Amino acid sequence: MTIVLLAAVVLASSLALGALAVVLLPLPLDRVRAAGAGILEFAGLWMVCLASNVALGAGAVVVLRHVTGVFISIYVLNDLVLVILSALQAAGFRAWMTTRTSRG
């Protein structure tokens, strides 16, 4: 039941906001497929950023523990904020990529 409700809500809001975007902005309907590819690129960038942040963070924790003797819990990386910051990083890189494409 949960999955049906959540899927219905997201589908309805996507259709409503999409219709608004076509009317108000206006966005071309023939670019929807390209937008889908953009979602995949963003999701891929997000995972790359998240994996890089976790790997770098874990490495920094291990090095700090062994070199300086300062104890930092590895669980500092288990924070929703890191996931959100990684999404912002990905959005930044995606915008950068789009700028390059549109200039080229």
Next chain:
Amino acid sequence: MPLTITLLRVTGALSLVAFLTLAFTPLVGRANGWLAVRPMVAPAAAIVVLGGGGVRADGSLTDVSLRRTLHGIDLYQRQLAPLLVLSGPQLEAVRAEGEARTALARRLGVPAQAILTETSARTTREEAVRIAARLRPRGAERILLVADAQGMRRAVAAFRHAGLEPLPAPADDVPSAPSTPMARLAVAQRLVIEVLAVAYYHAAGYL
């Protein structure tokens, strides 16, 4: 299309499929069931409650820590062991988790002489080594080990490596049979963390 873009799209597609599968199917619950260590609650020489969750800014125990502590106290009051070991460091908190746990256990009727407080160990491996060093001279080798279900396999192995005979008595921090997408993702997160932790412990020779 450049190869990098193709790789990003493939990674993104796989990530979305993984997210939807983890959040909306019973896969996580089943994986949790396969990986979790079954409880083996039986009489022992001591009950060892591992640190976890720490204390809040006001010095009170977090929900995770409270759940584990109450489980340990319950096992003690069921007379499954004469000694209750309460672990948990101070780190950046106002007081050590082990001390906060000890204060709670005392208020709930556990006598002071039945409590051993460990506040210097900061990791599961350090807890295993230091608690084993304190229990072995007392002849206490068979212990009831209280930790979360996801981390129990690593904790049991670490305590066995330290020379004790641990019996798992898990106190679940997250639901063992998650029924909502958020709960499933929480369990998935715990399982991923634990897989990485086990890999690290093996690489470091702790197990």
